[in-house]
Amino acid sequence: MSVTKEQVEEALKQYIDPNLEKDPVTAGVVKDITIDGDAVKVKIVLGYPAYGYVDKLSADLKEKIEALDGVSSAEVDASWEIGSHSVQGGMNPLEGIKNVIAVASGKGGVGKSTTAVNLALALQQEGARVGILDADIYGPSIPRMLGIDGKPESADGKSLEPMGGHGLQAMSIGFMIDEETPMIWRGPMVTQALEQLLNDTKWKDVDYLIIDL
Structure with missing residues (x-):
């Protein structure tokens, strides 16, 4: 029986990001989950720079997913994209x-x-x-x-x-x-x-x- 998206999300919720102090699903950094038979692919996009962390994050989440019944392989693509915080009222963002x-x-x-x-x-x-x-x-x-x-x-x-x-x-x-x-x-x-x-x-x-x- 093929694993479901909900089961994958529950597995991801077992991991708490030490920087966000939340699991990836609750933090909203899980951008895509693709299931093809017994293979699962997950795309994670963090909102902070994490060059020294994404490899560990990918490995830890891969382990969580592959522990699920019906999953033979998992691939986790973790990256980051830094967004802009909103400015105070009446002020304009600085160019660049x-x-x-x-x-x-x-x-x-x-x-x-x-x-x-x-x-x-x-x-x-x-x-x-x-x-x-x-x-x-x-x-x-x-x-x-x-x-x-x-x-x-x-x-x-x-x-x-x-x-x-x-x-x-x-x-x-x-x-x-x-x-x-x-x-x-x-x-x-x-x-x-x-x-x-x-x-x-x-x-x-x-x-x-x-x-x-």
Whole structure:
């Protein structure tokens, strides 16, 4: 007797995704179940980058399905597709950016920039396209931490091409000025500079923009 789709779904429900803390069916990441006699194929599409996880996920789900009576072989195709979170009311999404993660602290010298860079690199290694914006106008450190020097190019004289390093797209006021140049900024000037760095940079299909505040 051939296995049913409902039986396959019940088998998948026995697995709890450690990142979603839900089973794949309840989480809505099971996109297709195909049954051909005693062979089953399942398509899983996660909503987060999972380069280091999808092989284990596929193997674990394959084991669950093949434990069912009437199943001789199972194939699980697991991948990911990062979507955009909705923006706050009255605001427009940023062009070329799906999601924004801000890293902030109440004081300086606590490792905020280090955390921002490590988070960006971790997401990139898991398969996401990541940009990092150095919003510290007074003491930009991202260029040095990523080992990037030089100035960003502008093809049209208006927008800026992000700098690249370690697989990341990066932008910082530190690319525009000499590191030893003292900066004297007042509130409106800081706000304007940050808006220009954010909006005038031609981010290229970034899944996550990490902002080091």
